[in-house]
Amino acid sequence: MINTxxxxxxxxxxxxxxxxxxxxxxxxLVPTIRDVSYTLRRGEVLGIVGESGSGKSISSNAIIRLLxxxxxxxxxxxxxxxQDLLKLPLRDLRKVRGRxxxxxxxxxxxxxxxxxxxGYQLNEVLKKHTSLSREEREKRSIxxxxxxxxxxxxxxxxxxxxxxxxxxxxxxxxxxxxxxxPELLIADEPTTALDVTIQAQIIDLxxxxxxxxxxxxxFITHDxxxxxxxxxxxxxxYAGEIVESGDKxxxxxxxxxxxTEGLLRSIPxxxxxxxxxxxxxxxxxxxxxxxxxxxxxxRRCPYAMNLCARKxxxxxxxxxxxxxxxxxxxxxxxxxxxxRDADT
Amino acid sequence: xxxxxxxxxxxxLAAVSLFAIITITFFLMNIIPGDPFMSEKATEExxxxxxxxxxxxxxxxxxxxxxxxxxxxxxxxxxxxxxxxRAISTIVTExxxxxxxxxxxxxxxxxxxxxxxxxIAGLFKGKAADGAIRVISAIGISIPGYVLAAVLMLVLAxxxxxxxxxxxxxxGEVMPIIVLAVYPTCYLxxxxxxxxxxxLGQDYLKTERARGMGEGxxxxxxxxKNSLIPIITYLGPLxxxxxxxxxxxxxxxxxxxxxxxxxxxISARDYTLIMGVTVFYxxxxxxxxxxxxxxYQVVDPRIQMA
Numbered sequence: 001m002i003n004t005x006x007x008x009x010x011x012x013x014x015x016x017x018x019x020x021x022x023x024x025x026x027x028x029l030v031p032t033i034r035d036v037s038y039t040l041r042r043g044e045v046l047g048i049v050g051e052s053g054s055g056k057s058i059s060s061n062a063i064i065r066l067l068x069x070x071x072x073x074x075x076x077x078x079x080x081x082x083q084d085l086l087k088l089p090l091r092d093l094r095k096v097r098g099r100x101x102x103x104x105x106x107x108x109x110x111x112x113x114x115x116x117x118x119g120y121q122l123n124e125v126l127k128k129h130t131s132l133s134r135e136e137r138e139k140r141s142i143x144x145x146x147x148x149x150x151x152x153x154x155x156x157x158x159x160x161x162x163x164x165x166x167x168x169x170x171x172x173x174x175x176x177x178x179x180x181x182p183e184l185l186i187a188d189e190p191t192t193a194l195d196v197t198i199q200a201q202i203i204d205l206x207x208x209x210x211x212x213x214x215x216x217x218x219f220i221t222h223d224x225x226x227x228x229x230x231x232x233x234x235x236x237x238y239a240g241e242i243v244e245s246g247d248k249x250x251x252x253x254x255x256x257x258x259x260t261e262g263l264l265r266s267i268p269x270x271x272x273x274x275x276x277x278x279x280x281x282x283x284x285x286x287x288x289x290x291x292x293x294x295x296x297x298x299r300r301c302p303y304a305m306n307l308c309a310r311k312x313x314x315x316x317x318x319x320x321x322x323x324x325x326x327x328x329x330x331x332x333x334x335x336x337x338x339x340r341d342a343d344t
Numbered sequence: 345x346x347x348x349x350x351x352x353x354x355x356x357l358a359a360v361s362l363f364a365i366i367t368i369t370f371f372l373m374n375i376i377p378g379d380p381f382m383s384e385k386a387t388e389e390x391x392x393x394x395x396x397x398x399x400x401x402x403x404x405x406x407x408x409x410x411x412x413x414x415x416x417x418x419x420x421x422x423x424x425x426x427x428x429x430r431a432i433s434t435i436v437t438e439x440x441x442x443x444x445x446x447x448x449x450x451x452x453x454x455x456x457x458x459x460x461x462x463x464i465a466g467l468f469k470g471k472a473a474d475g476a477i478r479v480i481s482a483i484g485i486s487i488p489g490y491v492l493a494a495v496l497m498l499v500l501a502x503x504x505x506x507x508x509x510x511x512x513x514x515x516g517e518v519m520p521i522i523v524l525a526v527y528p529t530c531y532l533x534x535x536x537x538x539x540x541x542x543x544l545g546q547d548y549l550k551t552e553r554a555r556g557m558g559e560g561x562x563x564x565x566x567x568x569k570n571s572l573i574p575i576i577t578y579l580g581p582l583x584x585x586x587x588x589x590x591x592x593x594x595x596x597x598x599x600x601x602x603x604x605x606x607x608x609x610i611s612a613r614d615y616t617l618i619m620g621v622t623v624f625y626x627x628x629x630x631x632x633x634x635x636x637x638x639x640y641q642v643v644d645p646r647i648q649m650a
Contacts, residue, residue, distance in 0.1 A: 066554055098556035105547060105554075113548040113566050114646055125555050160645040176555065 013183060013216050014040040014063070019076035021062055029072060030289040033059045034241040036076075037315075040233075042183070045210060045217040047231030047248075049224060049263070053285060055240040056220045060186050063218075064097045065090070081183070099129040102177035106189040108169035112161040118145070118172045119157035125179045144175040149205060167198035171205065178209065186218045191226060203230055224267050228252055233321070236260045239286055239296035242315075246322035256318065256329045258301045295327065303328050347641075354637065358630040365626040366415070366619070370408055373610075373618050380424035380613045398424060400615075411619065420623070421616035426608060432620035436602065440588070440624070443601035446517060447587040450524035454586075458529040459575065462536025466571075467563065469541060477533055484530030489592035493523045497596070511599045523593040528582050535578055539571035546570070573644055580636035584629040 021033035033055045040046050048056040061067055063078055063085060078085040080101065085093065105111040112121065122141040126132055132140060138157075145153035148171040161169055170190060177185060187206065191199040207230055210217055221227055227234060227248075234251040236244040236259065244257040255261055262281040283300040295301070298308035305327060313327045324330075381394045395401050399410065414421060420432035427435055465477040496519045501509040508516045543549070544567060552562045594603035602621065609617040640647045 064554065066550060094556045094558060096556070097554055103551075103554040105551060107547060110547040111551045113552065113570070115569050115644055116566075124557070128556055162646045173551075 011042045012039050013042045013044075013081060015077075015079040016059075016063070017077040017079070019059060019062060019078065020074040021058065021067075022072050022074055023068070024070040024072055025289070028289065029074075031291070032071070032240050032288060033062065034239075035315075036237075036240075036242055038235055038242065038245060040184070040216055040218065042216055043210070043214045044233060045219055045231045047227040047234040048218065048220045048237055049222060049227050049234060050237035051222055051285060054237040056222075056235075056237045057188050059237070059240075060188060060218050060220055061103070063184075063186065064101050064103065065093060066097075066103065095129070098125055098177075098182075099180040100182055101184045101186065102180075102182040103186040103188060104170070104173050104177050104190050107193045108166055108173050109193065111173060112169060114161050117158055117160055118164070118175075121172075122157070122176055122179060125176050129180045140179070141175075144179055145172065147209075148172070148175045148178070149201075150175070166194055167201060170194060170198075170202055174202075174205065174209075178213070178215075181213060182215060184216045184218065186220070188220045189222070190219075192221070192223070199226070206230060224263060236263065239291065240288065241296065241325060242323070243297065243326070244322075244324045246318075247320070250320070250322045254322075256322075256324045257297075257326050258303050258328070259297050262300075295325075297326075351634075351638065354634055358634060361630055362623070362626055366412070366623055367408075369619060369622045370411060371404070373615060374404055374407075376610075376613065378613050380615055382613070415623070420620045423614055423617050425612040425614040426605070426617060432616050435605070435617065436620050436624050439600055439602040439605060442599060443594070443603060444587050446520050446524060446593075446599065446601065449517070450521045451528070451583060451586050453521065453525045454528040454532055454582075455579075457525075458532025459536050462533040463540055463568070465533065465537040466540035466544065474537075477537070481530040481533040484526045485534070487526070489523055489527070489590060490596060492526060493519070493592060493596040496522060509597075511597050516597070520590075520593045520597045520599055523596070524586055524590050528586060531578070531582075532575065535575055536571065539574045540567060543567045543571040569643065573640065576636055576639050576643065580632040581629055584625070584632040588625050588628060 016039070017037050019033055019036040020031070022029040022031045024030075036055075036059050038046070048060060050056045058067065058071070062071075062073065063080070065073075065085070067073075073086060076086070080096070085096065088096070112118075116124075119138070119141055122144060123137050126137040126140060130137070141157055142153045145156060150156050150168060150171055156164075161172070164172060174190075185206075190206070191202050194202060203226060206217065206219075209215060217230075219227070219230055231248055233247050234245065235242050236251065236255075236257065238259050244251065244255060244260045246254075251260060252264070255264065259281070262279070265279040266281060268278055281300055286296050286299065293312050294310060295304070295308040295313050298304045301308065307327050311327075313325050313330055315323050315325045316330045316333055317323050318329075318333065379395065379400060380398075381391050392401075399407060402410075411421075418433075420436075422428075423430050423432060423435060461477050465474040468474050497509060500507045500519060507518055508514070510516060511520065549562055549566060552566050557566075588602045588606075591603045591607050593599065594601045595607065602624075605617060605621050606625075608614075609621055
């Protein structure tokens with residue numbers, strides 16, 4: 001299961017198609033993930049950015065069906081290496097979880113079972129997914145801890161999570177996630193709960209591991225700075241749908257969706273012009289249960305037209321993998337095309 | 345080594361608590377009006393002789409000092425009233441043995457029934473099984489022991505004639521054990537349910553599932569171990585109280601256990617017996633709590649014994 005690197009560079013690893021997911025709340029289904037589609041290639045880091053409740057975690061956790069009990073997947077496909085994970089029985093899915101697809105979580109303080117040593121937890125994963133002997137598992141565990149930058153792994157392996165600092169716990173968490181050389185690592189806001197200096201260390205570690213093992217990463221965050229640092233491609237999510245997607249350059253320099261624009265204007269720029277004001281996005285995300293056939297961002301959008309409140313915009317492709325879900329952009333593109341047609 | 349020092353420290357602290365309990369009980373007991381010999385059909389003169397014989401005419405502080413001195417030498421005195429002349433230590437050990445025989449069985453039953461049912465209720469929250477278990481536990485917790493004892497006696501012994509009424513006959517143990525076990529069983533059900541429900545929402549279980557662990561492992565290894573902590577807290581005092589016998593179960597079924605003496609010794613003003621039973625009970629609770637504290641550490645590495 002070890003990736004060999006360059007030869008698989010462009011191969012598609014994960015393809016999510018029209019994923020629809022709702023939450024059952026008091027017998028009503030509230031749509032939470034709405035027609036999410038994207039692809040992830042081997043060795044690529046895909047960033048998913050959005051505010052709290054935008055569905056970024058849910059849509060990623062849906063890949064390994066790690067969902068709250070009241071979540072209902074209503075449609076779509078999640079093709080992992082060609083196999084639809086949504087159709088896979090739970091028993092078989094468990095062989096994928098932790099072995100081919102691993103996940104690390106936001107809060108390393110609460111995400112490791114406090115009553116078991118780090119060594120136990122590493123051994124547990126290795127025992128479940130590999131045929132290594134006891135001695136080999138122990139050797140591998142120590143090797144993993146060393147790999148993620150934990151000093152004196154021989155000693156640390158017998159310690160409990162509470163004996164680790166936050167950053168070290170996240171490293172230990174990453175070690176358990178990488179134990180079986182996964183092809184895909186889902187990192188659900190792995191640095192949000194950490195100090196800024198530790199944050200940078202964890203990001204560097206993930207980048208290093210990506211280079212070394214060629215693992216694909218889905219990196220969920222609401223921190224655009226972190227995103228710019230680590231990701232190749234970016235999905236911008238809002239109210240359960242992808243409003244804009246593209247490579248890093250397209251999103252940061254050539255974004256078209258008003259929401260993406262708002263997000264980028266609301267981050268402070270340390271090196272830039274001090275007089276440039278921070279512009280917050282006015283208003284709040286919509287109540288999902290009240291959302292009809294309209295653009296979810298319409299109420300907060302400075303460019304909203306009548307059409308936006310009446311009909312949900314389609315996903316428009318701008319070429320080179322850049323997509324935007326916005327009527328304004330849709331019309332602009334149509335006009336361009338019209339002009340091109342008139343020219344010929 | 346550090347562990348040993350901590351235990352030693354706790355034992356010393358326990359001795360201080362025990363001393364406080366002895367002192368408070370001794371003076372409280374003497375505040376109760378009357379004396380051990382008020383029911384004796386004797387003249388004022390003989391009563392005075394008896395009181396003088398046991399030194400009860402001396403100032404309280406002298407009596408207290410003498411009691412402590414004797415206790416320190418392992419002498420708890422002899423009973424004044426209930427088993428006149430017998431050594432308190434003999435009475436306590438004999439009756440405690442009876443209570444332990446019943447108590448251990450009740451305790452084991454409570455754990456074996458209460459904890460698994462509580463787990464089931466927690467795991468199937470909101471389902472029929474949960475509802476049934478919650479109703480049963482609510483009834484079990486709220487029904488007073490003497491009502492339960494009387495009802496059992498009426499139904500099982502008098503009407504159905506399935507079991508003997510009194511303790512001495514074969515099968516006589518069954519009803520006292522039931523009476524002893526019902527409350528802790530139901531309490532354990534509720535405690536386990538609440539505890540497991542809290543643990544089920546924890547992030548680390550999600551992590552375990554993300555690692556591909558099966559539900560069996562997630563629930564029975566990770567969730568259960570984490571939910572044991574509050575249960576252990578309860579088990580300490582529970583063990584002590586159940587082993588020393590319920591007053592009700594032992595009184596109603598005429599079991600010659602320690603529990604009976606709790607009540608009887610006080611109403612008879614049998615001073616030495618009151619003290620003996622209290623000291624023994626206090627020492628037992630303190631020991632059980634100490635064992636619990638040590639057990640905690642075994643289960644939860646985060647807990648440092650103070």
